Amino acid sequence: MACLIVYGCKSPQRSEKTGWKYNDKTNGGFQVFKKTHPAPGPGLIPIEGGTFVEGGSADQDIQYDFVDKQRRSIASFYMDETEVSNRDWLEYLHWIKTHYPTDHGLYYNALPDTLVWRRPLSANEPYVNAYFRHTAFQDYPVVGVTWEQANDFCDWRTDAVNEGILRETGRIADWKTASNNGEKVVMPFNTELYLNGQLRGEGIDGKKMMPDLSVGAKPGASGKSTRPVRAEDGILKAHYRLPSEAEWEYAALGVVGKDENIVEGKMYPWSGMGLRSPKRQTQGLMLANFKRGMGDYSGIAGSLNDKADITAPVRSYAPNDFGLYNMAGNVNEWTADTYRQIRADDDDMNPIRGNIFTNARTDASGKILTDKYGHPYHDLSKSGSKTPYQGENTAQNQTKLPDPSVPSRYQSSIDGKPYNPDQRGYNDTVNNVLYAKTTLVNDRSKVYKGGSWNDMAYWLNPAMRRFMDQGEASADVGFRCSMTMEGSAEINPQGKSHIPVKKPKAYKPK
Structure with missing residues (x-):
C-alpha cells in the first residue's frame, strides 16, 4: 500500500532540486509517495535477471536447427509459479459469460479447442469432454489454447487483478456496493481507461x-478532496504478458551463481545430467512428466515412473532454483516471440522478435x-518518437472511426507487404511465393518451448525450440504468464555488499 512520504516524518520532505515541500496543498500539491519495490501480482514470483548464454545448454542439434549460442542479458521480471490451469481458464470463461451473457461469439472464441485430443488411431475421445471441465482435472494445465487466446487471457488477467486491488482497498466501489450485494454484475473494468x-x-x-492536494480540487461527498489512483502511485500492477523466448529459457535454466561464478552447467531445469532424482528420499523418481520412450508414457502399473500418463497437476515434481514448477515436461509453453531459425542478430539486452x-x-x-467490449483501440505507431503537438482542432488530430469490417484484433491471414529484408532481419516479412513450398515460417509462427508429456527427453532442454501458427492449438501446448518488474534489478539486497551512498542533505530555507 502506498503512503505519502510526509506521514510519520518529523520534518516535511522537500525536493532536492527546488527545496519545495512535497505533499503540500498550499504550493500546488505535488504528491510523492514512499519508494518501495513493487510486490509481484497474484501467482507470480520474482526472477532476478542476469547474463546467460541463450542456446548454451543444448548438447546436440538433431534437427540441424542451428540453435544459437549467444550471450544475453535479461532484466529482472516476474513469472507464473505454475502453468495456467483449467480452473484458471474456467474463471476467465465465467467472467465472460456473466459480463456478456448474450454474446455467444465472444464466449465461443475463448473456449479451448478440446478436439485437440482426437486422433484417428487412438481412443482419447473421453478427454474431449472430460479434460477441460471435469473437477478431477481442474488443477491440470489448460491445453488447446492458441497463442492469440493466451494473449487475450493476459489482458483480462491484468484488468481483473487491478480491479480487485482497487475494490478491496476502497479506491473504487467495493464488490458489495458495486454489485448491489450480488444483485447485479459489476461493469467491466479496464486499467488503461481507468488511468x-x-x-x-x-x-x-x-x-x-487517494487524497487530492491539487490546486482547485473540490471536496466530494466525504468532505475531502479525492482522486483516482495514478500510475505514479505505485498501486496498480503492470501488464501480464507472455514471456519472451529468452526470458523463458533463462527462467527455466534457473542458473543462480555466487560472486559472478557459475559452478556447473545445466542441461535441464535441475542440476545434473540425469532425469531421475538423486536425493535419498526420492531417489530414482522422475523429475518431469515426459515420454520415456516410444509407447512409454507412464511406466508399469504399480510403479508409474512419472506418475502421469497425459498431463499432471501444475504443482508437480520439484521446482527449479527460481521456484518454478514444470519448466520441463508436462506441457510445452507459448512464448511471445515470432520464430526465426537464426537468432544471432537479436539484441543482447532483453531480446525478443516480433515487437x-x-x-x-x-x-x-x-x-x-x-470497442463494444470496452477495450481500447490501438493503432500501429507512425513514428519512433513523440510527434510534435498538433493542437486540438487541426486536421492531423481528427480521429477516424474503426473499420467495422475488421472483427478481430489479430490478423487472420499473412500480412503480405513486399519482402524486403533489412540488415538485421527484424523487419523480415513472408515471401509469399515460397510460403508453404520451401518454408512454413512466417510472421504468424510463434515459438513454444519446454517439452511435454508427449515428448522425448530431448525436448526437455530449455534451449530447444519449436514453432506453431499463432491461431493453432495442441493437446501438449499450454502457457504461463510473466510481468515486467519496475525498479531495482536486485531482488534480495539484504546481507549483500554494496557501495555506500549518502542521503541528500536536508534543505532548510534561510
Whole structure:
C-alpha cells in the first residue's frame, strides 16, 4: 500500500532540486509517495535477471536447427509459479459469460479447442469432454489454447487483478456496493481507461480514494478532496504478458551463481545430467512428466515412473532454483516471440522478435476510444518518437472511426507487404511465393518451448525450440504468464555488499 512520504516524518520532505515541500496543498500539491519495490501480482514470483548464454545448454542439434549460442542479458521480471490451469481458464470463461451473457461469439472464441485430443488411431475421445471441465482435472494445465487466446487471457488477467486491488482497498466501489450485494454484475473494468480518468462517478468512486492536494480540487461527498489512483502511485500492477523466448529459457535454466561464478552447467531445469532424482528420499523418481520412450508414457502399473500418463497437476515434481514448477515436461509453453531459425542478430539486452508498437486511439479531448467490449483501440505507431503537438482542432488530430469490417484484433491471414529484408532481419516479412513450398515460417509462427508429456527427453532442454501458427492449438501446448518488474534489478539486497551512498542533505530555507 502506498503512503505519502510526509506521514510519520518529523520534518516535511522537500525536493532536492527546488527545496519545495512535497505533499503540500498550499504550493500546488505535488504528491510523492514512499519508494518501495513493487510486490509481484497474484501467482507470480520474482526472477532476478542476469547474463546467460541463450542456446548454451543444448548438447546436440538433431534437427540441424542451428540453435544459437549467444550471450544475453535479461532484466529482472516476474513469472507464473505454475502453468495456467483449467480452473484458471474456467474463471476467465465465467467472467465472460456473466459480463456478456448474450454474446455467444465472444464466449465461443475463448473456449479451448478440446478436439485437440482426437486422433484417428487412438481412443482419447473421453478427454474431449472430460479434460477441460471435469473437477478431477481442474488443477491440470489448460491445453488447446492458441497463442492469440493466451494473449487475450493476459489482458483480462491484468484488468481483473487491478480491479480487485482497487475494490478491496476502497479506491473504487467495493464488490458489495458495486454489485448491489450480488444483485447485479459489476461493469467491466479496464486499467488503461481507468488511468486515463474515464472510469469515475457515482457507483464507481470508492470510500478510500487517494487524497487530492491539487490546486482547485473540490471536496466530494466525504468532505475531502479525492482522486483516482495514478500510475505514479505505485498501486496498480503492470501488464501480464507472455514471456519472451529468452526470458523463458533463462527462467527455466534457473542458473543462480555466487560472486559472478557459475559452478556447473545445466542441461535441464535441475542440476545434473540425469532425469531421475538423486536425493535419498526420492531417489530414482522422475523429475518431469515426459515420454520415456516410444509407447512409454507412464511406466508399469504399480510403479508409474512419472506418475502421469497425459498431463499432471501444475504443482508437480520439484521446482527449479527460481521456484518454478514444470519448466520441463508436462506441457510445452507459448512464448511471445515470432520464430526465426537464426537468432544471432537479436539484441543482447532483453531480446525478443516480433515487437509491434502501438498507441491508444484517442479523440481530440484525449479520451481513449473503445470497442463494444470496452477495450481500447490501438493503432500501429507512425513514428519512433513523440510527434510534435498538433493542437486540438487541426486536421492531423481528427480521429477516424474503426473499420467495422475488421472483427478481430489479430490478423487472420499473412500480412503480405513486399519482402524486403533489412540488415538485421527484424523487419523480415513472408515471401509469399515460397510460403508453404520451401518454408512454413512466417510472421504468424510463434515459438513454444519446454517439452511435454508427449515428448522425448530431448525436448526437455530449455534451449530447444519449436514453432506453431499463432491461431493453432495442441493437446501438449499450454502457457504461463510473466510481468515486467519496475525498479531495482536486485531482488534480495539484504546481507549483500554494496557501495555506500549518502542521503541528500536536508534543505532548510534561510
